[in-house]
Amino acid sequence: MNSPSFRMPARRLATVATATALAAGPVALTGVSPAHATGDHGRASAVVLRTGLDVSLLNKSVNVPLAVSLNDVQAPRSAEKTTLTATLDAVDDGRPFTVLRAEVAEARATSSATKAEGTTTLAHARLHVPGLPLLSLIEVDQVTAKATCEAGKKPVATTGLPGSVTVLGKRVTLTAGGPTDVRVPGVGDVRLDLSSTRTTARTAAATALELKVSVNPLKLNVAEVDGTVTLAEATCETPRPEAAAQPPAEPSAPPAGVEPQGEPAEADLADTGGSPTTPYVVGAAIALLAAGGGAVALARRRG
Structure with missing residues (x-):
């Protein structure tokens, strides 16, 4: 007889997904190069x-x-x-x-x-x-x-x-x-x-x-x-020649409350009572949750 599968409740799954996203950090925003200026025929x-x-x-x-x-x-x-x-x-x-x-x-x-x-x-x-x-x-x-x-x-x-x-x-x-x-x-x-x-x-x-x-x-x-x-x-x-190609603009500033990739989102975490160590705590919780689930499954097999 096959042992019953371990299913994570939907609410807990959403919590894990959110924590994972916070730990990974948002994708950095990249600036877009402006269009070349047109010429003037004089x-x-x-x-x-x-x-x-x-x-x-x-x-x-x-x-x-x-x-x-x-x-x-x-x-x-x-x-x-x-x-x-x-x-x-x-x-x-x-x-x-x-x-x-x-x-x-x-x-x-x-x-x-x-x-x-x-x-x-x-x-x-x-x-x-x-x-x-x-x-x-x-x-x-x-x-x-x-x-x-x-x-x-x-x-x-x-x-x-x-x-x-x-x-x-x-x-x-x-x-x-x-x-x-x-x-x-x-x-x-x-x-x-x-x-x-x-x-x-x-x-x-x-x-x-x-x-x-x-x-x-x-x-x-x-x-x-x-x-x-x-x-x-x-x-x-005198006609103005076409403007030379310009280098790409500097990366645009991210929206309010979003930090570049790889840096802790201090502003958001401060608003929710967290700290820069929150992503690590969430990661440890996920690991403990996975270990606990594994232990439950093993106990059921033995029973």
């Missing part, structure tokens, strides 16, 4: 004409802002524009007023993973301001601006200017020595800042011409025009 912009003028009207005693941009492009959102005229509707009794007319007016902005570039070309152009419909503020044969930012190279900004321009009907010779002032009695004053270029470690900007305007035309119901006009401007920003 940025570029170009504009043929930008105005920031205030137009004072005679009969209303108010200032009308004249903010006009022609062929203003940004990369990577847009690439190229070649509109040849810019008009304004706020003066001259509501009739369209042509601010700029040109045979060539190109602005292009491109960007890639290695290069960003803005270029502008304006040729055979005439610029007017309200109150002077027949007299050009400035006439230019051709001006250019270019800004190039290439990865691994120093950014470059360049401009191209003719030897002379016509300002308020006067032929003016351009020089690089500083601004050029043009004054026309009974009409107004214009100051020309030439060929402005700026570069940093990652950016470049080029402006072919910037005009500071102050005219009193007394025509088209316009008493005064003041502000700035920019012709042919380009900018860029």
